[in-house]
Amino acid sequence: MQPSLFPSQNQDRAGARGAFRAGDLNRAQLEAATCMGAPVLVIAGAGTGKTRTLVYRMAYLIEQGVAADNILLLTFTRKAAQEMIERAGRLINDPGRKVTGGTFHAMANILLRRYGHHLGYAPNFTILDRSDSEGIINLIKSSLELGGSGKRFPSKRVVCNLLSRSVNKCTDIETVIADQYSHLEEYRSELERIFADFRKFKLEHGLMDYDDLLVNLRRVMTEVPRVREEIAERFNHVLVDEYQDTNPIQADIVRLVAAGHNNVMVVGDDSQSIYSFRGADFRNIMDFPKVFPGTRVVRLEENYRSTQAILALTNAIIDKAEEKYSKKLFSNIDGGAKPRLQGTLDEAAQARRVAEQIVELRGRDVPADEIAVLFRSGFHSYKLELELTNRQVQFEKRGGLKLTESAHIKDVLAYLRVTGNPGDHLSWNRILLLLDKVGPKTARNVLDRIRANEDPLEAIRAFPAGKSWRAGLDKLVELLLKLRAPGLEPVAIFDMVMEYYREIFERIYHDDYPTRSRDLDQLRQLISGYGDLQSLLDDTTLDPPETTDESLGGRLGSPPAQVILSTIHSAKGLEWDHVFVINLAAGRFPSCQPFMTAEWEEERRMFYVAATRARKMLYLSYPREVMSFDRQSRAGGMSPFLAELSPALLDSGPGGGTTMARSKLSPPARQGGAGRGGAPDINLLTEGVTVRHPFFGEGRIEKTSGKRSVEVFFPRHGRKTLHLDYAKLEIIG
DNA sequence: TGAGACGCTGTTTTT
DNA sequence: CAGCGTCTCA
Numbered sequence: 001m002q003p004s005l006f007p008s009q010n011q012d013r014a015g016a017r018g019a020f021r022a023g024d025l026n027r028a029q030l031e032a033a034t035c036m037g038a039p040v041l042v043i044a045g046a047g048t049g050k051t052r053t054l055v056y057r058m059a060y061l062i063e064q065g066v067a068a069d070n071i072l073l074l075t076f077t078r079k080a081a082q083e084m085i086e087r088a089g090r091l092i093n094d095p096g097r098k099v100t101g102g103t104f105h106a107m108a109n110i111l112l113r114r115y116g117h118h119l120g121y122a123p124n125f126t127i128l129d130r131s132d133s134e135g136i137i138n139l140i141k142s143s144l145e146l147g148g149s150g151k152r153f154p155s156k157r158v159v160c161n162l163l164s165r166s167v168n169k170c171t172d173i174e175t176v177i178a179d180q181y182s183h184l185e186e187y188r189s190e191l192e193r194i195f196a197d198f199r200k201f202k203l204e205h206g207l208m209d210y211d212d213l214l215v216n217l218r219r220v221m222t223e224v225p226r227v228r229e230e231i232a233e234r235f236n237h238v239l240v241d242e243y244q245d246t247n248p249i250q251a252d253i254v255r256l257v258a259a260g261h262n263n264v265m266v267v268g269d270d271s272q273s274i275y276s277f278r279g280a281d282f283r284n285i286m287d288f289p290k291v292f293p294g295t296r297v298v299r300l301e302e303n304y305r306s307t308q309a310i311l312a313l314t315n316a317i318i319d320k321a322e323e324k325y326s327k328k329l330f331s332n333i334d335g336g337a338k339p340r341l342q343g344t345l346d347e348a349a350q351a352r353r354v355a356e357q358i359v360e361l362r363g364r365d366v367p368a369d370e371i372a373v374l375f376r377s378g379f380h381s382y383k384l385e386l387e388l389t390n391r392q393v394q395f396e397k398r399g400g401l402k403l404t405e406s407a408h409i410k411d412v413l414a415y416l417r418v419t420g421n422p423g424d425h426l427s428w429n430r431i432l433l434l435l436d437k438v439g440p441k442t443a444r445n446v447l448d449r450i451r452a453n454e455d456p457l458e459a460i461r462a463f464p465a466g467k468s469w470r471a472g473l474d475k476l477v478e479l480l481l482k483l484r485a486p487g488l489e490p491v492a493i494f495d496m497v498m499e500y501y502r503e504i505f506e507r508i509y510h511d512d513y514p515t516r517s518r519d520l521d522q523l524r525q526l527i528s529g530y531g532d533l534q535s536l537l538d539d540t541t542l543d544p545p546e547t548t549d550e551s552l553g554g555r556l557g558s559p560p561a562q563v564i565l566s567t568i569h570s571a572k573g574l575e576w577d578h579v580f581v582i583n584l585a586a587g588r589f590p591s592c593q594p595f596m597t598a599e600w601e602e603e604r605r606m607f608y609v610a611a612t613r614a615r616k617m618l619y620l621s622y623p624r625e626v627m628s629f630d631r632q633s634r635a636g637g638m639s640p641f642l643a644e645l646s647p648a649l650l651d652s653g654p655g656g657g658t659t660m661a662r663s664k665l666s667p668p669a670r671q672g673g674a675g676r677g678g679a680p681d682i683n684l685l686t687e688g689v690t691v692r693h694p695f696f697g698e699g700r701i702e703k704t705s706g707k708r709s710v711e712v713f714f715p716r717h718g719r720k721t722l723h724l725d726y727a728k729l730e731i732i733g
Numbered sequence: 734t735g736a737g738a739c740g741c742t743g744t745t746t747t748t
Numbered sequence: 749c750a751g752c753g754t755c756t757c758a
Binding site: 076077103104105106129130155157210211213214274275277278376377378379399436437438439440441442466541542543544567568569570591606 | 734735736742743744745746747748
């Protein structure tokens with residue numbers, strides 16, 4: 001549930017007992033935790049106890065007499081914040097005194113419900129998720145009639161990506177197009193038009209997307225000085241975790257909250273920056289002292305997590321990075337087994353192998369929640385999920401499909417949304433389209449009436465419906481009328497909606513409605529935990545439950561200990577005794593898109609993040625063959641990130657395809673043109689030469705940059721900077 | 734105007 | 749494979 005930033009009443013100020021023990025921290029950690037009167041930047045390598053430092057600092061501040069209420073902890077996930085706050089509470093022996101914490105988005109949400117009216121937003125605005133935004137873009141696109149006329153207008157996905165990139169990087173559309181989407185230059189004016197309409201649509205209908213939450217918070221704090229002062233007064237101590245992954249807007253928000261009192265500490269590690277797609281730049285963390293003059297910089301370099309054998313490998317991984325500012329980690333946990341490298345025939349064999357190893361570990365009484373399997377993209381674990389199910393190993397998947405992403409859940413939520421915010425035309429549109437015999441055109445007509453009428457219900461009731469769907473519309477009106485009753489519990493609303501929706505549900509999902517039906521049960525469970533519709537709706541977008549969250553998991557009570565399957569992004573900040581990283585194959589990791597050096601480097605950092613999650617044992621596995629989408633089998637071989645490491649750091653184990661591994665462990669340049677006859681000679685690749693890329697097609701070299709990369713213009717995809725060692729280029733002429 | 738069938742294309746990560 | 753745009757029929 002929502003951690004309220006403005007709880008109605010404060011906890012008592014009774015003196016906290018001195019449970020804070022300085023001896024629990026090393027010198028650098030202690031300095032960071034207790035430094036007062038200056039901004040603090042903590043550069044903390046993986047496993048060096050940054051969480052511990054943050055927790056102790058919270059406890060220390062409270063002991064020094066700072067009210068818990070005045071402390072703000074910003075983290076990457078809500079869960080991380082909750083855990084840290086709980087730990088701090090235990091430390092000072094007073095779990096009642098709760099620090100305020102959560103993600104930037106959650107904080108922005110609550111503050112904007114209070115202050116958004118300065119920007120023309122009522123407090124009942126609806127938060128849009130990604131697919132909601134895409135839906136609106138689509139509505140606008142079709143109303144502007146840009147879709148047709150033979151030319152290929154970019155998809156809603158691309159349009160949204162472009163806009164989000166521009167917002168998060170604080171760069172104007174023109175520049176983003178020129179830099180990243182040069183092939184869309186011809187659509188620039190149409191795109192600008194769509195974005196303008198999109199902005200207007202959101203404002204008029206009380207909608208905010210993820211980016212708006214950040215942008216609008218910054219705006220209101222900048223434009224209304226009194227608001228900034230109030231917030232800064234309220235939070236006179238600010239702590240930020242994972243600072244390397246904040247974007248310029250978030251950095252501004254931190255600056256605005258902390259300006260004046262300067263009681264701010266940020267913690268991060270440039271080597272673990274993996275969110276550039278969200279506008280983060282790892283260099284930002286180094287700018288912090290410039291924004292806050294007089295910053296004390298503390299480095300944490302002693303690793304308490306992993307064995308020396310694992311650390312030797314992770315140091316080697318990050319050593320290959322082209323640009324890095326910090327540190328060499330050292331461990332005081334001697335020895336340990338070398339990370340195991342295992343190649344398998346294909347993905348199925350890899351899944352069997354890993355599943356067997358997990359079963360074996362469980363047999364040796366390794367707790368299930370000390371085992372994790374990490375991968376680059378959500379779908380990489382499908383085969384393993386099957387294997388584990390067959391062997392009756394319980395697991396929990398993180399970073400997979402969200403419950404709220406499926407159509408039937410979005411359907412139900414649409415009714416709840418219009419109940420909270422009758423101006424939400426996106427949800428009205430969805431509701432109307434669910435009626436039989438109503439399509440986009442009719443829905444738009446009804447929507448126009450809703451727009452013109454004070455009361456949406458009246459507009460719908462009065463609409464001159466066609467014979468074939470009059471009855472359906474009447475039923476809808478009947479439902480809406482019932483939902484008007486004041487003071488309904490969210491679960492009561494849900495039940496009324498279901499009574500109406502079930503018929504529609506069975507009609508449109510006739511094939512697989514039993515499966516989907518279970519999701520609806522799960523949703524009901526979830527809703528029954530809420531007393532307030534608004535926070536339920538907020539949470540479905542700000543903290544969406546995962547599909548595999550089998551009913552009670554996570555929220556109510558403690559879930560049973562389970563093996564974790566997770567994307568690397570969702571594994572950030574976590575650690576386990578035994579960690580498997582799978583699918584370390586060329587074309588899979590790095591994922592097949594990154595051809596630009598910056599993206600390439602980010603993929604490397606991701607590998608680093610994954611490997612540094614392990615405490616005792618690390619298993620790196622790859623299939624020698626991966627299936628591509630068009631079901632042509634393609635020899636992938638091991639990931640270039642593995643190939644560049646010294647074999648001495650790894651245990652290539654008994655069997656398990658060492659021969660293949662060995663042969664590939666020679667210089668990585670050879671990796672280049674796998675299957676296409678090696679990387680072309682750099683000397684042949686000069687300006688004006690036409691090349692073919694397996695994904696982008698034919699393009700023309702615009703210039704050679706750096707030692708091993710070229711800039712190529714592809715008519716369909718724009719300008720790309722390609723890394724010659726890995727991009728599979730073929731010279732055409 | 735809606736609904737269903739068919740063929741083409743593009744592909745990650747999260748709040 | 750899904751999410752499109754296009755086409756046909758009701």
